[in-house]
Amino acid sequence: MSSLTPLTRTIEEAKTWTENWQKNNPDLPKAFLIPADDLIACFNTMDIDVTVDANGKLHLKVDRFEPGVRSYIGIDDNDEAHLLIVGTSTSDGKNYEDHPENGVFDFTRPCPSNCDPKSIMFHKEVHKFSK
Numbered sequence: 077m078s079s080l081t082p083l084t085r086t087i088e089e090a091k092t093w094t095e096n097w098q099k100n101n102p103d104l105p106k107a108f109l110i111p112a113d114d115l116i117a118c119f120n121t122m123d124i125d126v127t128v129d130a131n132g133k134l135h136l137k138v139d140r141f142e143p144g145v146r147s148y149i150g151i152d153d154n155d156e157a158h159l160l161i162v163g164t165s166t167s168d169g170k171n172y173e174d175h176p177e178n179g180v181f182d183f184t185r186p187c188p189s190n191c192d193p194k195s196i197m198f199h200k201e202v203h204k205f206s207k
Contacts, residue, residue: 087196094197105149106198107187108159114181115161118145121178122163141169159184 085093098106116134119126122145125137136143148160161181164172191198 091196095199098199105157105186105188106191108157108184109187109190110159110161110184114183115145118161118163118179118181119143121175122165141166144172146172146174157186158182159186 094106097104116126119136122143124143127135127137129135144164144166145161146164148162150158150160152158159182161184162174162176163178164174166172187198193200
């Protein structure tokens with residue numbers, strides 16, 4: 077089980093940061109819905125041990141350095157945004173090397189059109205991708 081604590085932000089920070097992004101980038105996606113299975117599949121390409129505790133929670137077994145994935149934003153031929161996810165490796169905990177040869181995961185769905193309009197991080201300004 078990892079002793080690392082995930083970096084979290086306050087709700088107010090998240091609300092402010094997402095509003096800043098969405099106001100300054102009205103023609104870009106607001107968010108991406110990422111299926112958990114994609115993240116697990118990506119972890120599997122990185123030889124990360126995933127364990128389940130007594131409460132049914134998943135944990136990553138971290139031997140030396142915090143594992144990470146990298147995501148890239150792309151636009152397909154139909155002008156739809158995609159968040160492409162690749163596994164990484166590191167030998168020093170600072171420099172992470174991409175490994176797209178192990179798989180580039182793209183099962184994300186952009187917002188809009190896959191949004192939660194009730195979220196405090198969804199700001200309603202006009203958006204190029206709105207349907």
